[in-house]
Amino acid sequence: DVKVTQSSRYLVKRTGEKVFLECVQDMDHENMFWYRQDPGLGLRLIYFSYDVKMKEKGDIPEGYSVSREKKERFSLILESASTNQTSMYLCASSLGQGQPQHFGDGTRLSIL
Amino acid sequence: GESVGLHLPTLSVQEGDNSIINCAYSNSASDYFIWYKQESGKGPQFIIDIRSNMDKRQGQRVTVLLNKTVKHLSLQIAATQPGDSAVYFCAENINTGKLIFGQGTTLQVKP
Numbered sequence: 152d153v154k155v156t157q158s159s160r161y162l163v164k165r166t167g168e169k170v171f172l173e174c175v176q177d178m179d180h181e182n183m184f185w186y187r188q189d190p191g192l193g194l195r196l197i198y199f200s201y202d203v204k205m206k207e208k209g210d211i212p213e214g215y216s217v218s219r220e221k222k223e224r225f226s227l228i229l230e231s232a233s234t235n236q237t238s239m240y241l242c243a244s245s246l247g248q249g250q251p252q253h254f255g256d257g258t259r260l261s262i263l
Numbered sequence: 264g265e266s267v268g269l270h271l272p273t274l275s276v277q278e279g280d281n282s283i284i285n286c287a288y289s290n291s292a293s294d295y296f297i298w299y300k301q302e303s304g305k306g307p308q309f310i311i312d313i314r315s316n317m318d319k320r321q322g323q324r325v326t327v328l329l330n331k332t333v334k335h336l337s338l339q340i341a342a343t344q345p346g347d348s349a350v351y352f353c354a355e356n357i358n359t360g361k362l363i364f365g366q367g368t369t370l371q372v373k374p
Binding site: 155182184191193194196199201209241243245247248249251252253254255256257 | 294295297299304305306307308309312314352356359360361362364365366367
């Protein structure tokens with residue numbers, strides 16, 4: 152079974168802090184994704200990566216950056232956290248195009 | 264623009280009955296579709312997928328039907344159980360590896 156592990160289930164940070172969310176997958180998947188999930192808005196793609204050191208903007212990249220130094224790890228960075236970034240963050244990975252994405256259990260992030 | 268929608272935000276069924284969850288998509292170029300199940304406090308879990316060259320695919324207690332003529336996707340769950348209570352999402356792939364997700368239908372199973 153594919154396992155996607157997100158480092159924290161719950162996180163509370165303050166406005167203006169730099170926040171790191173970590174994601175690791177154990178199936179040698181090429182593609183990795185970061186989403187946020189908000190009530191009434193569904194899942195929205197923030198950033199994705201098709202290879203190591205490669206990144207592409209998703210639909211809502213503003214205020215975020217990412218890092219993929221190793222194939223198995225994809226980090227989401229909130230450069231200066233704001234209250235409107237309070238959300239559930241979900242990481243996913245897939246073997247390739249036309250393959251299902253497998254999700255972690257999410258990090259519920261609160262920015263105070 | 265592209266959108267993937269589910270017809271009903273909530274579906275309530277009796278335990279043991281069959282459930283049908285519907286999804287409409289708008290992009291005729293979509294070539295791959297996935298159904299996910301999300302339980303409270305967990306991430307979406309892959310259930311079943313179907314490619315655009317098929318119109319039906321069966322799994323364990325689940326069947327996905329694809330009607331490309333009317334751009335409609337459905338998930339059928341046989342003999343619904345309390346453990347099936349969750350939010351169900353459809354997602355479509357438009358040849359890019361990115362997925363577009365619907366809003367989700369909450370399935371409530373009454374004992």
